[in-house]
C-alpha cells in the first residue's frame with residue numbers, strides 16, 4: 001500500500017517468508033524518489049505461536065548500505081547521520097532494497113510488515129545549540145556525553161566549539177540522532193569568535209594584533225565558516241568581552257553575533273541593547289544564541305539554554321548555516337521555551353519586505369504562559385506591549401507596520417525560581433524597504 005503526502009511517501013508491504021527460505025536473505029525491492037531528506041524503515045514480525053528471528057539490512061543502487069542483523073527493527077538514513085550499522089550519505093534515487101535475513105522461522109512461516117517512509121524536505125523550525133565545550137578544551141563532557149545531553153534536551157543539532165582546537169571535530173559519535181555542526185571558538189585575550197560549519201577553519205589560532213585576527217578570519221571565511229562574535233559584552237571574565245575592532249577587515253562582515261550567551265544576565269542585557277542600536281543605525285546583524293555549556297557546575301548553564309531555532313527545509317549542516325546567514329532565526333531560553341514566527345505576506349524574519357507590500361505583520365507565538373509579555377520592537381524602540389491572558393498558550397496577532405524600518409519580537413517571562421522577569425524568547429527582525437540597508 002502506498003500513501004503520498006506533502007511530507008513524503010509511505011509504503012507498507014507485507015512479506016511472507018517460508019520455512020524453505022530459512023538461512024537465506026530475501027531481497028525486497030523498493031524505488032527511491034529524488035530529493036529526499038531521509039529514509040525510515042521499520043520492520044514488524046507478526047506474532048505467532050513459535051518465535052521468528054529475522055535479520056534486517058539495506059541495499060542502495062551501489063551496494064549494501066548496512067546490516068543490523070537481529071539487533072534492530074528500525075533504520076533511519078540521512079545524508080549526514082544514520083542508524084549505527086548503516087552509512088550516512090547520498091539518498092540517490094533509484095532501486096533500493098530491504099534485506100530480510102531469514103534466520104529462524106516456524107514451520108508455518110512468518111509474516112513481516114515493512115514500513116518504508118521516504119521523507120521529503122519540508123521547511124520547519126529546527127532547534128540546536130551553537131556554542132558548547134567538551135574535554136577537547138576546558139569542558140567536562142566527552143563528545144558522546146555532550147551528544148547524549150543534547151539529544152535528551154530535544155536538540156536537533158549541536159556545535160562543539162572548543163577553544164582554539166578542532167580535535168573535537170574529527171570523528172563524531174554515530175550512535176546519536178544529534179547532528180554535529182563543526183565548530184571552534186577562536187579564543188583571544190581580547191574576545192572570542194565562533195567559526196562554525198567547517199572542521200578545520202584556521203591553521204593557527206594565535207592572535208597578537210588586529211592584522212592577525214583579520215588574517216585568520218579571512219582564511220576561515222574562504223573555507224566557508226560562519227563567523228560569529230561571542231558574548232561581546234561579557235562582564236564576568238577579563239578577556240571574554242570584544243575589544244578588537246568591530247570591523248573584521250576589508251570585504252568582510254560578521255555573519256552573526258551571539259547576542260544571547262547562557263543564562264540571561266548583564267552581559268546579555270548589554271548585547272541586546274547594542275544589537276538594537278546596530279539595527280537602528282541600519283546594520284542588519286543576525287542575532288544567535290549559545291549556551292556555552294562546559295560542565296554541570298552552574299545549574300543554569302545547560303545544553304540548549306538558550307536554543308537557537310533556524311527555519312530550514314532539512315536538518316543538514318549547509319541548510320542550518322544558510323538559515324542563520326539569512327536571519328531566519330529566533331532564540332528561546334530553553335528547548336521547551338516559547339516559539340516565535342514573524343511574517344508579512346510571503347516574507348519571514350530575516351527577509352526584506354518591499355515597500356509596496358501591503359500585508360500587515362503577523363506574529364505567531366506559542367508555548368506561552370499567563371502573564372508573559374510580548375514586545376514588538378522597531379527602530380523606534382518598543383512600540384507595543386501585550387500581556388498574555390490566563391488561557392492563552394498561543395497568540396496570532398496582526399500589527400501595522402507604522403513605517404518602521406524593521407520589526408522584531410521579544411517575549412519576557414517571570415521566572416519564579418529567580419523571582420525576575422527575564423527574556424524567554426526573541427526573534428530576528430523582519431526588515432522593510434528595498435534600498436535601505438547600508439549605513
Ligand SMILES: [Zn+2]
Pocket residue numbers: 185192230231240
Ligand atoms: Zn567564549
